[in-house]
Amino acid sequence: RKEVEQDPGPFNVPEGATVAFNCTYSNSASQSFFWYRQDCRKEPKLLMSVYSSGNEDGRFTAQLNRASQYISLLIRDSKLSDSATYLCVVNWSGSSNTGKLIFGQGTTLQVKP
Amino acid sequence: EAGVTQSPTHLIKTRGQQATLRCSPISGHTSVYWYQQALGLGLQFLLWYDEGEERNRGNFPPRFSGRQFPNYSSELNVNALELEDSALYLCASSLNVGTGTRNEQFFGPGTRLTVL
Secondary structure (H helix, E strand, O other): OOOEEEOOOOEEEEOOOOEEEEEEEOOOOEEEEEEEEEOOOOOEEEEEEEOOOOEEEOOEEEEEEOOOOEEEEEEOOOOHHHOEEEEEEEEEEOOOEEEEEEEOOOEEEEEEO | OOOOEEEOOEEEEOOOOOEEEEEEOOOOOOEEEEEEEOOOOOEEEEEEEEOOEEEEEOOOOOOEEEEEOOOOOEEEEEOOOOHHHOEEEEEEEEOOOOOOOOOOOEEOOOEEEEEO
């Protein structure tokens, strides 16, 4: 079983649509969670950290369910510029920090006019 | 404020050669991480340096090595290059992290290594 699993998509949606991405992780000791965005042949950029209480940043909402080991990202009112690959990322830092982030394979979003 | 910088942007080598990739972290960040992203694959953790010491390494052979300098910049060396080493090598930096911290990492633009 992969440590972080995502539906690879692609998700093809029209402008203005609401789209949701889901992610599951296998290590229950995981402590920090993130969504990164990666454009084609570019580096990943931190989109948002995911907090236990859920958090929102403009059109983006992230949720965490520790009991189900499940993370989600909701994008409202999709823009053409949202087209990218969205990476679910987990950091496990139990008794000692490993330093490494575990990346999912990414979910591709294509927003069409 | 400048982000993470990496050089060179592209690097072409032949099998058996050595490659050296460089990274400068965001000012104030002491931790540097290296990741490999092969075509069609996810990011794989390679190495973590903090305060000049190697803190952790991923499942890569010993011919992948590196170091961190007193100014916190870092170098990744890949010896005896193989065709499957062709990939985008990404460097990230973060603030000094301790147990339980969030470890938000910020990435540089990467070095695309091609092994012929």
